[in-house]
Amino acid sequence: xxxxxxxxxxxxxxxxxxxxxxxxxxxxxxxxxxxxxxxxxxxxxxxxxxxxxxxxxxxxxxxxxxxxxxxxxxxxxxxxxxxxxxxxxxxxxxxxxxxxxxxxxxxxxxxxxxxxxxxxxxxxxxxxxxxxxxxxxxxxxxxxxxxxxxxxxxxxxxxxxxxxxxxxxxxxxxxxxxxxxxxxxxxxxxxxxxxx
Amino acid sequence: xxxxxxxxxxxxxxxxxxxxxxxxxxxxxxxxxxxxxxxxxxxxxxxxxxxxxxxxxxxxxxxxxxxxxxxxxxxxxxxxxxxxxxxxxxxxxxxxxxxxxxxxxxxxxxxxxxxxxxxxxxxxxxxxxxxxxxxxxxxxxxxxxxxxxxxxxxxxxxxxxxxxxxxxxxxxxxxxxxxxxxxxxxxxxxxxxxxxxxxxxxxxxxxxxxxxxxxxxxxxxxxxxxxxxxxxxxxxxxxxxxxxxxxxxxxxxxxxxxxxxxxxxxxxxxxxxxxxxxxxxxxxxxxxxxxxxxxxxxxxxxxxxxxxxxxxxxxxxxxxxxxxxxxxxxxxxxxxxxxxxxxxxxxxxxxxxxxxxxxxxxxxxxxxxxxxxxxxxxxxxxxxxxxxxxxxxxxxxxxxxxxxxxxxxxxxxxxxxxxxxxxxxxxxxxxxxxxxxxx
Numbered sequence: 244x245x246x247x248x249x250x251x252x253x254x255x256x257x258x259x260x261x262x263x264x265x266x267x268x269x270x271x272x273x274x275x276x277x278x279x280x281x282x283x284x285x286x287x288x289x290x291x292x293x294x295x296x297x298x299x300x301x302x303x304x305x306x307x308x309x310x311x312x313x314x315x316x317x318x319x320x321x322x323x324x325x326x327x328x329x330x331x332x333x334x335x336x337x338x339x340x341x342x343x344x345x346x347x348x349x350x351x352x353x354x355x356x357x358x359x360x361x362x363x364x365x366x367x368x369x370x371x372x373x374x375x376x377x378x379x380x381x382x383x384x385x386x387x388x389x390x391x392x393x394x395x396x397x398x399x400x401x402x403x404x405x406x407x408x409x410x411x412x413x414x415x416x417x418x419x420x421x422x423x424x425x426x427x428x429x430x431x432x433x434x435x436x437x438x439x
Numbered sequence: 440x441x442x443x444x445x446x447x448x449x450x451x452x453x454x455x456x457x458x459x460x461x462x463x464x465x466x467x468x469x470x471x472x473x474x475x476x477x478x479x480x481x482x483x484x485x486x487x488x489x490x491x492x493x494x495x496x497x498x499x500x501x502x503x504x505x506x507x508x509x510x511x512x513x514x515x516x517x518x519x520x521x522x523x524x525x526x527x528x529x530x531x532x533x534x535x536x537x538x539x540x541x542x543x544x545x546x547x548x549x550x551x552x553x554x555x556x557x558x559x560x561x562x563x564x565x566x567x568x569x570x571x572x573x574x575x576x577x578x579x580x581x582x583x584x585x586x587x588x589x590x591x592x593x594x595x596x597x598x599x600x601x602x603x604x605x606x607x608x609x610x611x612x613x614x615x616x617x618x619x620x621x622x623x624x625x626x627x628x629x630x631x632x633x634x635x636x637x638x639x640x641x642x643x644x645x646x647x648x649x650x651x652x653x654x655x656x657x658x659x660x661x662x663x664x665x666x667x668x669x670x671x672x673x674x675x676x677x678x679x680x681x682x683x684x685x686x687x688x689x690x691x692x693x694x695x696x697x698x699x700x701x702x703x704x705x706x707x708x709x710x711x712x713x714x715x716x717x718x719x720x721x722x723x724x725x726x727x728x729x730x731x732x733x734x735x736x737x738x739x740x741x742x743x744x745x746x747x748x749x750x751x752x753x754x755x756x757x758x759x760x761x762x763x764x765x766x767x768x769x770x771x772x773x774x775x776x777x778x779x780x781x782x783x784x785x786x787x788x789x790x791x792x793x794x795x796x797x798x799x800x801x802x803x804x805x806x807x808x809x810x811x812x813x814x815x816x817x818x819x820x821x822x823x824x825x826x827x828x829x830x831x832x833x834x835x836x837x838x839x840x841x842x843x844x845x846x847x848x849x850x851x852x853x854x855x856x857x858x859x860x861x862x863x864x865x866x867x868x869x870x871x872x873x874x875x876x877x878x
Contacts (some may be wrong), residue, residue, distance in 0.1 A: 287675050288654035295729040302844050302862070331672055338870070339862055360872045364672065367870035370861070388873035395876015399868075421874070428878045 279315045283322040285329040294332050301336050309340045316341075317348055330361055337365040343373060350377040359389035367396050375402040382408050391422050398429035406433055487812055490515040490555045490579075492546045492570050493562035494527035496683055497584055497611075501559050502527065504808050506534045511812060515541035517549040520682070521661035544663060546570045550577040557607075557815060560584060563685040564692040565671050568593035569875060571608065572600045580607040580815050582808075585705075586697035587828035591836050592868035594829035595855060596877050601825045609811040609821040610828025612705045614778070616807035620706050622792050623767075623776045627710035629797025631788070632769025635749050638707045641756040642699035642739060642763045645687060651679045651732030670871035679732055687733040694735025696725075696842075697835040700753055703763040705823075705831040706776070707751050709801070710767060714827045717834055717852035718743035718751065723841030741838035753838060840866045 262268045278300075281293035304312050319325065320333045334352070337345045345365065353362035359381065366374045378397050382405065385393055394412070397405045412418055413426040489505060491498050494516050505511050513531045518524035521544070528540040543549050546566075550558065550573040558574040560567055560583045568588040571581045581601075587610050588594040601608040614620045627635060655675030658664040664676045671690040674680065685691040686698050708714055723741035728734060740754040756763075764777035772784030774792065783789045804810035804822040814821035833855070840863055841848050849858035857863040871877070 288652065288677070290730050292730045295727075299845075327673075335672075339865055360673070360870075363870045368865040368868060390873070392871060392873025392876060395871060395873075395878045398876070398878040425874075425876070425878060432878055 279319055280322070282332055283319050283325040283329045285326055285332055287328045289328075297332075297336065301340055304340065309342070310344070312340050313337065313342060313344055317345055320348055330358065331364065334361045334364040338368045341365050341369050341371075343371050345369075346371060346373050346377065353377055353381050354384055356385055356387070356389050359385055360392055363392060363396050367399070375400060375404070378402065379405050379408060382412070391425055394422070394425050394429050398432045401433065403433050406430055409433075485510050485816070487511045487556045487815060488514040488554055489557050489559060490517065490541075490549045490552065491527070491559045491561060492517045492549060492574075493560065493566070494518040494523045495520075495561065498527065498559070498561035501561060501582075501808075502530060506531070508808070508812070511808075513540065514555060515543065515549055515552060517543045517546050519544060519663040519666040544666070547573055550574045550579060555579060557582065557811070563667075564589045564697065565685070565690065566669050568597050568877065569670060571597055572877065575600045575604050575606045575608070578604070578606070580811075582609045582611060582811050583825070583828065584611040585701040585828065586693065586832040586835060587701075587825065588832060589692065590867060590869050591833050591855060593877065594832055594836075598825050598829050607811070607814045607818070607821060608825035608828075609807070609814065610823040610825060610831075611807070612702055612823045612828060612831065613807035614702050614706055615709065615822045615827075616804040616810055617778070618803075618805070619776055619778075619781055620709075621801060621803050622795060623774060623781065624706055624709040625795065625797060625799065625801045626774070626792045627767055627769075628712055628801065629799050631771075631791055631797065632767055632774060633771045635711070635767060635769045637750040637752070637768045638710075639766045639768070640700070640703045640707060640751065640753040640763060642695050642703060642753060643761050644755050644757055644759075645695050645733075645735060645737045645739075651684070651687075653677050653680060653732040668872070670869075670875035672870075672872060677732065684733075687735045689734040692735070693835065693839050694739070695755065696736060696739050696741075696753070696839050697832060699763045700739070700835040700838065701828075701831055703765045704751070704753060704834045705827075706765050707767075708827070708831050708834065711745060711747075711749060711751075713745065714830055717745075717830055718837065718850060719746050719852065720744040720847060720849050721834075721837045721841040722847040723838055723843075724845055725839075725842030727843070736839070736842055739838070739842065741841050743834060743837070751834075 262271050276293065278293040278296040282297050285291060285294055301312055316333050316336050320330065334349065337349065349362050349365045352358040353366065366378070378393060378400070379402070381393055382390070382397070394409065397409070409426045409430050413423050413430065415423065487510065489511055491501065491513065502513060505513055516524050516527040516531065518527065524542050524544070528542045531540040532538050541552070549555065557580045560570050560574070560581060562570055564586055567583055571583050574581045588597055597608070626632070653674070654677060656677050658676040667681065668674065674690070680688060687694055692698070721741055721743045725736035725740055726738035727736050738755050741752070743751040745751070762778050764775055766773055766775040772788065774783040774788050775781065781789055781792065802822055807822070810822045837848065837850055843866070844863060848860055848863045851858055856867070
């Protein structure tokens with residue numbers, strides 16, 4: 244039987260350029276992508292294997308390992324080139340293991356309308372009191388859908404200290420009827436335990 | 440543990456019912472089958488006007504069923520996909536021979552629409568709680584497809600809303616309206632198998648493994664993708680992520696764990712008498728796709744332990760059968776029930792099941808839709824009341840959480856929180872993208 248004739252790749256022609264320096268050469272051999280850094284490049288529609296790896300490391304981490312995990316996530320979040328999908332992923336993960344430590348970095352996202360919803364992926368489930376302060380501060384900054392989502396988060400967290408700010412929104416003639424009504428419902432919820 | 444009897448729902452506003460029914464009465468005069476003592480001299484029409492939110496796959500079955508009810512009228516349909524909502528309205532109008540079916544894109548418009556008595560929530564799971572609660576706030580009774588909600592927290596919020604506003608909420612776990620499942624659960628509850636030792640549930644395999652594309656694509660004409668996403672985190676449109684397939688993406692649903700688990704775990708909960716409770720411990724070891732579009736478990740395997748010591752194991756079947764089954768093991772052997780058959784370790788067990796000689800009689804229903812409509816009329820709890828649906832869905836979600844964590848979790852069914860497990864506790868809820876919230 245005739246054999247299939249697949250062209251044999253000429254690997255020598257590729258001429259891989261191993262560094263001449265001993266240490267650099269050793270590093271060249273052993274280097275592999277760091278999933279914690281790679282998730283910053285995550286794209287919608289792209290390979291999410293690195294994200295899966297990070298997720299599994301997080302859920303398997305023991306409680307006393309969380310600070311290290313959180314630190315690594317914050318390093319990724321601080322990558323100036325982080326993608327939209329990468330930021331969303333990191334914020335979700337911080338929602339699982341984040342503490343007071345992640346609050347300043349995530350709060351910056353909260354104050355920016357395009358990333359406010361993503362910040363709440365972390366903050367909404369974070370049992371940290373300072374989150375409520377940042378939510379109240381953001382209430383005066385955000386508009387439109389991010390503001391509406393924020394109002395829902397405040398009500399869910401039961402932050403009664405937000406009632407005064409919500410009361411202002413509830414009667415703000417410049418605000419949409421939907422958000423005014425939402426603010427009213429949030430106030431009712433915060434003033435009552437029999438909700439929603 | 441729950442009572443075997445269906446309690447009456449006393450929270451409901453009779454005045455509100457009369458008012459809404461009077462509107463229906465003015466629209467279409469049909470003979471009432473209700474005793475006049477229920478509603479006094481101004482007996483309303485018996486017709487129930489229904490609106491449907493979400494007109495895809497599962498809604499088609501509901502439409503066809505409801506068109507067969509002479510005292511039910513599908514008055515409005517709502518979908519974020521214009522092609523789907525228009526096709527649904529055409530189907531309904533063709534059947535009724537008119538053009539009366541209202542069509543809308545935004546569920547809030549349907550929820551607020553006067554003259555609608557009941558709303559069927561047939562959206563992706565991601566939307567169940569929000570749409571149902573909006574309907575409840577607007578005084579509508581609601582039939583919510585299973586699984587009841589995407590998260591445990593949303594399920595409790597839905598129960599609270601239903602009770603607060605005195606609305607009837609039926610969960611779409613229609614196996615409770617099947618005699619086969621009913622009689623088996625009743626048999627178990629009456630000790631027919633002796634002491635119950637364990638329950639084994641098989642559910643169909645996830646038919647969407649890896650390979651699905653989540654590459655961004657242009658949104659097709661007629662689809663409001665932002666509204667489709669709703670409270671889920673933003674993701675660009677991809678056709679495979681949308682209709683039907685949503686159930687295999689964790690942002691929108693929870694895979695076969697809730698898709699089929701909601702049916703069969705529901706029967707186990709019924710047989711265990713755990714309709715207002717749940718397991719105290721769940722251990723899960725599933726498998727999830729590592730890349731691509733789909734994110735729900737391709738291999739489901741989790742085991743629940745109840746306070747009485749009973750164990751319930753739910754896992755994926757790989758024999759290609761598109762049905763589940765639940766097998767109860769007790770001192771007398773086993774009995775197995777699915778949609779197609781009942782089998783047992785000894786023939787006399789099956790005979791005893793159908794004989795129904797036990798003293799405890801579970802509430803029964805011969806038709807899930809009719810049970811819902813009758814519950815609306817009598818203001819009594821339906822066979823798959825929202826609390827029951829919530830508790831069953833909670834078991835499914837506990838299984839999913841345990842599998843995602845790849846370990847054992849302890850659960851307090853009274854407090855509905857995990858025991859000494861802050862990570863798992865954060866998975867009871869989700870953040871909602873603005874403008875959506877549970878407020």
